Structure formats: structure tokens, C-alpha cells
Amino acid sequence: EAQVTQNPRYLITVTGKKLTVTCSQNMNHEYMSWYRQDPGLGLRQIYYSMNVEVTDKGDVPEGYKVSRKEKRNFPLILESPSPNQTSLYFCASRTATNTGELFFGEGSRLTVL
């Protein structure tokens, strides 16, 4: 089954404690992306990757890091989480073309105390 898998789905952590949200896709997609969703603000792109070892900032990259060492994985790293990073996070993947649909993970709800 084609899918994007994120882990963890739910996480409560404290300010400054490094965490990683993993994302894996099994569709051999070139493009992968991270979004955060906040009430009234829709989805905002954090980082994206057009292919292995190619990453770029989205609209709200501050406080986040990513890496793309393998095609299937695109982890999101919060080196020193802060309360303003409390949000619902989505990973998505797509083929390299503009006509391809995005496939989304189920989301990771992060709370930073």
C-alpha cells in the first residue's frame, strides 16, 4: 500500500529537549516536504526536498532542521524546541512533476511545554 508514515503521532516534550519526527514514504517519490498546521493559518511549509541531498527552506524554517540522506526518509529535527513550535505537523511526498498529487502522512501532534 502506498503510504507516508510519520512517527511519533503524538508527543509532549519540554523546552530545549531535542526531538526528531521521522517521515518515510514507499512510493519512490523525489519530492518530500514538511508542513505545520495552526488554527487560522492553514498549512505552512517548513522545509522541502527535491531529491536526495537537496533540501531548501520553506516559509517557516526557523527552529527546524531536515536531512535527506535516503530517498525514502525525510526526518524533521527540532534541536531546541520552544512552546511556539507546538503544532500539528504533516509530512508529504510527490513525484517530481507539478501535476503529481501530494501524499500526506497522518500527522504528528507536538506539544512543547
Add this chain to the structure above:
Amino acid sequence: AQSVTQLDSHVSVSEGTPVLLRCNYSSSYSPSLFWYVQHPNKGLQLLLKYTSAATLVKGINGFEAEFKKSETSFHLTKPSAHMSDAAEYFCVVTASGGSYIPTFGRGTSLIVHP
């Protein structure tokens, strides 16, 4: 450059009545346009997409959308709302030139009353 405007943050309808969710876009290149639906506590799922073929696009669950280049619109419609249609809907544009990065609208919350 490209942008998407969803004209209503909330739309409220009664079950059995028509649904209209409005989306306007701007793009320097020929666009691909998408509608996604997000049910509570779920990820986003593709409803339908326009990619320069037929301008009237049919999607899942009875939804359809019409691409109108002259009006730069891609409104989503359904003849008869069902309670299960209550969800958040996102309009997305990706241009054929440029970086192919999707741009999201802010979303429209569809509320369906019994």
C-alpha cells in the same frame, strides 16, 4: 510567483443542499490545481485535480470543480451535501514553470447541519 485565495474561511450548509467552496489563484505559468480534504484528526486526501486536460474535473464523493482561466478560479461544488462532508478543504496550485512548489490556500471549513 503563485498564490491561492480561498474566499471563505467557513461555509455552513444544510444536509441535502448544494455546496460551493470558492478558490481563486494567480500564477505566472500554466497551473495545476488541486482540492484536498482533511477530516478531523486525519491527514489530507486528494479530492480532485486539474492538469490542463478537461476544465470540468470530477472527484471522489460526488465533488467536482471547474477551471475557469478567464476568472482565475477553481471553485469546488457538490449538488447535495452529506453529513460526512463536514471537513476542512484546501485549494492548492502548482505552476508548470518555476520550482513546482505547491502553494496552499488557508482552508475552508465546511459545516453541515442536519
